[in-house]
Amino acid sequence: MEEQPLISYQHVNVSLQGQEILSDVNLELRKGEFVYLIGKVGSGKSTLLKTIYGEVEIDAGEAWVLGNAMRTLKRKDFPTLRRKLGIVFQDFQLLTDRTVHENLKFVLKATGWENRTEKGLKLQQVGMENKGYKMPNELSGGEQQRIVIARAILNKPEIILADEPTGNLDVETGRRIVELLQDICRQGSAILMTTHNLNLLSEYPGKVYKCEHHRLTETTNS
Numbered sequence: 001m002e003e004q005p006l007i008s009y010q011h012v013n014v015s016l017q018g019q020e021i022l023s024d025v026n027l028e029l030r031k032g033e034f035v036y037l038i039g040k041v042g043s044g045k046s047t048l049l050k051t052i053y054g055e056v057e058i059d060a061g062e063a064w065v066l067g068n069a070m071r072t073l074k075r076k077d078f079p080t081l082r083r084k085l086g087i088v089f090q091d092f093q094l095l096t097d098r099t100v101h102e103n104l105k106f107v108l109k110a111t112g113w114e115n116r117t118e119k120g121l122k123l124q125q126v127g128m129e130n131k132g133y134k135m136p137n138e139l140s141g142g143e144q145q146r147i148v149i150a151r152a153i154l155n156k157p158e159i160i161l162a163d164e165p166t167g168n169l170d171v172e173t174g175r176r177i178v179e180l181l182q183d184i185c186r187q188g189s190a191i192l193m194t195t196h197n198l199n200l201l202s203e204y205p206g207k208v209y210k211c212e213h214h215r216l217t218e219t220t221n222s
Helices: 045-052 075-082 100-110 116-125 141-152 171-186 199-203
Strands: 007-016 019-029 034-038 060-065 085-088 159-163 190-194 207-212 215-218
Touching: 007 045, 019 045, 034 045, 034 171, 034 199, 045 159, 045 190, 075 085, 085 141, 100 116, 100 141, 116 141, 141 171, 159 171, 171 190, 171 199
Parallel strands: 019 215, 034 190, 034 207, 085 159, 159 190
Antiparallel strands: 007 019, 007 060, 207 215
């Protein structure tokens, strides 16, 4: 029997403050897939990601995320869903008054995980095992993004949502971040990543969807 998709959107419409953002969206994300969302700034890529973790409501259509019907999911159940997702933001969103270890510990505590060894293992996985004692402002942009990815994979999520994770980084550092995400994908997490850097698509292939004129179109290999 075929596995159910981790994300399944059918004929989904999304608007913000009465403005149509996305219309008739059809999207699937399956286990182990690496999917890019491309499109101009303001085309709706980030808004689409926000519907997946429940920050933006869906107006119409069918939307399932990890077996949850997003249009009928109760507010009180969103935190449980978000704990099963890894989220990587462009602007890092690390707690600036705490060390790297304390940032990760905060997430473990907030999500009910108390496994101390996970912190060390995840830092090792992103090549940052010697930086746990540092404050975020002592790290480069690329190092901060690696810590954000370590934080995102603490709960061993089935899905990682990465919103322009290379946007604030130089080209070479950006490449290394995508290599890291691809490696995490090979270990079993599905990845949905927004980007405006089209060079990455040829270097690190994946399925591609384009946001344009309020629509989402699969453009893999086109």
